[in-house]
Structure formats: C-alpha cells, structure tokens
Amino acid sequence: MTQTLKRKLILDEVEVFDSLNQMTFTEYKGVVNGQSSYSNHLIINDNKILNLIVNEFIDMAGKDYKLLEVWANKYGKGGYVQEHSHVPTIEELKNVDCKAGVYFFKKPKRSGDFVLDGEKQNVEEGDILLFNCDKKHYSLPNETNEDRIIFSINLAKGVEKIWNNDKWEFKKILPK
Numbered sequence: 001m002t003q004t005l006k007r008k009l010i011l012d013e014v015e016v017f018d019s020l021n022q023m024t025f026t027e028y029k030g031v032v033n034g035q036s037s038y039s040n041h042l043i044i045n046d047n048k049i050l051n052l053i054v055n056e057f058i059d060m061a062g063k064d065y066k067l068l069e070v071w072a073n074k075y076g077k078g079g080y081v082q083e084h085s086h087v088p089t090i091e092e093l094k095n096v097d098c099k100a101g102v103y104f105f106k107k108p109k110r111s112g113d114f115v116l117d118g119e120k121q122n123v124e125e126g127d128i129l130l131f132n133c134d135k136k137h138y139s140l141p142n143e144t145n146e147d148r149i150i151f152s153i154n155l156a157k158g159v160e161k162i163w164n165n166d167k168w169e170f171k172k173i174l175p176k
Helices: 013-021 048-061
Strands: 005-008 031-036 065-081 098-106 114-116 119-121 127-132 137-139 148-157 159-164 167-172
Touching: 005 048, 013 048, 048 065, 048 098, 048 127, 048 148, 065 098, 065 159, 114 127, 148 159
Parallel strands: none
Antiparallel strands: 005 127, 031 065, 065 137, 065 148, 098 127, 098 148, 114 119, 114 137, 159 167
16 A cells, blocks of 8 residues: 555544543653653553554554554644654564554644645544555644644554563564
8 A cells, every 4th residue: 555545533532532531641752842642652452442543543554454553642732743754663673564644533623734745634533544654744733722632553564563571572473
C-alpha cells in the first residue's frame, strides 16, 4: 500500500475520555504546547477503546500487521506536532513494512490542519488515516481554546513486539 487510507470511526465520547483518564500524559519531543502518552508504552489488553482503535487500524492495514505502539496526544491553544516520520530506528525493524496512523478523536474547527507528505489533509473528528511510515507529517497550531485530541499508531508487517525479561523484543512471524 503506497496511498493513504481514510475511514470514519465514531466512538463513545464518555468511554474515550475514561480511557484517556487512565493514561499518563507528559511533555514529549516534537509535541509543542501539548502532551503525549507515547513514552508510557500502553498495554491495551484491558482498554476497550484502545483495542477498538488498534483493531480498526489493523483492519485497514491487513491482518499480517501487528501493533508496535499506540498513544494519544493532546494539543492546547497553539499546540502542534513538528514535522517527522515514523521510520523505525530499531535494527530489528529496518527493512520491515511499517505503517503509521492517526485517529482524530477531537478536532474542533481551526484546531490545526494535518499535513501529510506536504499536502493538507481534509480531516475532521472521527477520521482515521493510515499511511506509510516514511511519509513526513505534522500539524499546524491549534487556534482554539479547545483541545485537539488524537490517537496515533505504528504497525509492522510480519513482526511482533513482545515484553520479555523487563524489555521489549521483536519477533519475526512466519507467514501461515
């Protein structure tokens, strides 16, 4: 898949906010005037909302893709994410087909456009985008007093991320 895939995903707002309240948010590199749960390595087993989001992304990518990371970002007034890509730097993931995605849970008007591969994307609340991990992307600053809230994901084809002996390991999965 080289193109960007787009779908709509509407989730129960109360359940999503309950899920967000279970997460720890901190400052994170590249997130300006906002916070991220990225560095907390969320375990999704007991989180219904994260499971729904992850399953939607995997359905879009294909069943051979496995979860590497999922996290949420909140952007207050003036908040944005700097330009970046999700190309893996971990040796075991080099030359592996990886995808990245964004789910726009809260996106008030004027809360900052999402730019992918140099082009503004027409996204609104409930939109979910999946794209190749090497695509550079960023968001423009949030001009409102409301938070823009997104969930992001990284997926890899044929590789599984496993917690083993107090560290993350990556295991190749043989095709069935």
